[in-house]
Amino acid sequence: MENQDLRQFDGHAAPVPDVVIRRLSQYARLSPAEESLLAALAANAHEVSAGAHLLAENEALNRPRLMLAGWGCRFRTLSDGRRQIFEFILPGDIYGLSHRPAATAPAAAIALTRCTIAEADGLGEAVLDAPGTHPGLVAACAKVASLDEAWMLNQLMRVGRQNAYERLAHLFLEISHRLETVGLADDGRISMPLTQEIIADAMGLSVVHLNRTLQQLRREGLIEFKNGTVKILKPDTLAAIADFRTPEVAARPTAH
């Protein structure tokens, strides 16, 4: 029912339960107890199909969930149907949690592909109610949330001040960078199982123009893009085009 290629395409590749541990341990030193808490949460994962609703607008942000595999997004729609995707939710991401008391979701989230998701209520309690018990997790979650915000500003920058060509270069570098963090980028080759319509909705472009711009990037030998897979061929050139800088300023864990 589900061969190796399909798993790859859906982002269900590689050591699924590890992505979150791998990611969080880059932001803070996790104790063995913290790692096993994460592993226990991940062991209880479930799958949802593409299009499934991940988070409702106005839903309380006190039940974090771990995206273990697959792609989702946060978005909003104008009343005439135009859609803007605010950010992608990738494997290793946490969604459904805010550090602010009584916060609610300002936008809905849906699954763009089939996704593997773990409820992480235990993580929410640790972060919100008892920060002392799991300091590593708390610090890592804060870092994840900060990075989310930073990527969001990058998105606003792209959409507000960059043209289609620059936006796409920037997006591919962002995705590549984020997937590398969780070990899902194999030498610049990443799985990006999105339709061009989805990418267009994220970049604030029409599908037709997105398509033409993609082909320009291909023609110039900067990327490959087919079958839901992207390969970054000239990262330095792309970075120059996109004026790309990663948001990971300092703030790495002090101890190894």
Next chain:
Amino acid sequence: MENQDLRQFDGHAAPVPDVVIRRLSQYARLSPAEESLLAALAANAHEVSAGAHLLAENEALNRPRLMLAGWGCRFRTLSDGRRQIFEFILPGDIYGLSHRPAATAPAAAIALTRCTIAEADGLGEAVLDAPGTHPGLVAACAKVASLDEAWMLNQLMRVGRQNAYERLAHLFLEISHRLETVGLADDGRISMPLTQEIIADAMGLSVVHLNRTLQQLRREGLIEFKNGTVKILKPDTLAAIADFRTPEVAARPTAH
């Protein structure tokens, strides 16, 4: 040195120290002690001139400040000089605080006009370290931060999916709405002491195109705009054009 008109233009109008109390008490019931804490903070305000730097990129977000009068913004600049303003900081806003531990500013902030600002370290301690002591302030600050995020998504929506005409209609409604909250909108007439270049940088447009779009709005009798003052003439028409909805979903204080 400073006549009434100039004060108006600079956003230094009206009962300056009250804006923060007026705003926060809409989001949570403040105890008398909490109100006097705010009043004490506001009493220690100082002024900075236009262009002054309010917050440095990567600065720790643990020292909240109250904007009592004047306009600021958060922004970032591409290496070739293109600037994107992410959001405006208006009277009654709080900046420099994050609810996440160890957070740093993902973007710098500057003053766009002369501003009156109060350091509010006491507020930061209450929110981050001792939430039990000032529950009303803590709740109100959380609400303020949530609204900031919601306005930011509105901004992304505007810039990503709306044309210049819709963007401007939406912006004027946002500003009007936010200033009403602090009592600085007099029947749709608001002080908006920004150059067109600044507005263009916020809306992701060129100055020339912004100017033409402004004139279209004027010509159609939807707004007046001159001398740093805007008057919303047809709020309902503007709201229909902009598909405007306020982010204040529910979450009002329970008790009056």
Next chain:
DNA sequence: CGTCGTCTTGACAAGTATCAAGGCTGGTGG
């Protein structure tokens, strides 16, 4: 084999940027 969704292409229209110039206004200095 037909259908559906997606990708691709062309032709054209609309939206937005750029360049350049002139006008207005408030402030400055002689």
Next chain:
DNA sequence: CCACCAGCCTTGATACTTGTCAAGACGACG
């Protein structure tokens, strides 16, 4: 007091970017 200057606003002409419409190609799937 006046002339000048600088910053900002406005306008026109033009070019570039992006969107829309329409049609065909391709591939997955029932």
